[in-house]
Amino acid sequence: MSEFKVFGENHRSAEHAFQITKAIRNGDLVAAEKIRSATTALDAKRIGDCISKNESWEKEKTEVMSTIIDAKASQIKPxxxxxxxxxxxxxxxxxxxxxxxxxxxxxxxxxxxxxxxxxxxxxxxxxxxxxxxxxxxxxRSWSLPRQPTRKAARASQKEITDFVSQLKEGPSKRSRENINDTSGHDTDTSEQG
Known part of the structure; x- marks a missing residue:
C-alpha cells in the first residue's frame, strides 16, 4: 500500500479514503476512526459497509471516488x-x-x-x-515544429552574431561587388558603344 493525501488527510489506500469520507459525510465519526485504524483496504471496506448512508451521499459518492482516484494518480508513480x-x-x-x-x-x-x-x-x-x-x-503532432537541438541553436546564434558584426563593420568590397552583380545591371561601361 502506498499512502497518498486527499481531502486534507493521508490515507493508506483509495478504499480507506473513500470509506473515511463516507463515514464523516454520513456523521459516523466512530466508524471513521475504526477505518483509519484498519490495516487493509478490505478491512476498511467491511467497516464502511456498516455505515448508514444518507441521500446526499448517494448523490456525491461518484464525485468523491473520482477525486480520490485523481489524487492517487497524481501522487503514486506506479x-x-x-x-x-x-x-x-x-x-x-x-x-x-x-x-x-x-x-x-x-x-x-x-x-x-x-x-x-x-x-x-x-x-x-x-x-x-x-x-x-x-x-x-x-x-507528438507532426504539425508542430521541432525545437532545434542545442548544437543547432548555438550554430544559429553564431550566424546571427557574425551577421551583426558584419553590419557594424560596414560592407566589404566583395559584398559591394556581389550587390552590383546581382542587381541585373551591367556595371562595366567599357563595352557600351
Missing part, C-alpha cells in the same frame, strides 16, 4: 505509469460482484462477457478510464 499505458480503447473493469462500482460478475466472467452485458455499472472502471485520459502519453 499507478500513474499504469494509467499512461492505457490506450483510448482500453477497457478498465473492476471485476467484483458489486453492481455499482464493479462489473457485477467475477474476473473470469468479466473477461468473457461483452461490457454491454455486464450486470454492474462498473463506475470505478469508468472513473479510472476517464482519469487515465489525463495521464496518457500524447503522440
Amino acid at each position: 499507478f500513474q505509469e499504469a494509467l499512461q499505458k492505457c490506450g483510448p480503447k482500453s477497457i478498465i473493469a473492476e471485476a467484483t460482484y458489486d453492481d455499482f462500482w464493479g462489473t457485477g460478475i467475477n474476473i473470469s466472467a468479466t473477461l468473457k462477457t461483452n461490457p454491454e452485458a455486464w450486470p454492474g455499472k462498473n463506475m470505478l472502471g469508468t472513473i479510472i478510464k476517464d482519469i487515465a485520459k489525463n495521464y496518457r502519453r500524447k503522440p
Whole structure:
C-alpha cells in the first residue's frame, strides 16, 4: 500500500479514503476512526459497509471516488505509469460482484462477457478510464515544429552574431561587388558603344 493525501488527510489506500469520507459525510465519526485504524483496504471496506448512508451521499459518492482516484494518480508513480499505458480503447473493469462500482460478475466472467452485458455499472472502471485520459502519453503532432537541438541553436546564434558584426563593420568590397552583380545591371561601361 502506498499512502497518498486527499481531502486534507493521508490515507493508506483509495478504499480507506473513500470509506473515511463516507463515514464523516454520513456523521459516523466512530466508524471513521475504526477505518483509519484498519490495516487493509478490505478491512476498511467491511467497516464502511456498516455505515448508514444518507441521500446526499448517494448523490456525491461518484464525485468523491473520482477525486480520490485523481489524487492517487497524481501522487503514486506506479499507478500513474499504469494509467499512461492505457490506450483510448482500453477497457478498465473492476471485476467484483458489486453492481455499482464493479462489473457485477467475477474476473473470469468479466473477461468473457461483452461490457454491454455486464450486470454492474462498473463506475470505478469508468472513473479510472476517464482519469487515465489525463495521464496518457500524447503522440507528438507532426504539425508542430521541432525545437532545434542545442548544437543547432548555438550554430544559429553564431550566424546571427557574425551577421551583426558584419553590419557594424560596414560592407566589404566583395559584398559591394556581389550587390552590383546581382542587381541585373551591367556595371562595366567599357563595352557600351
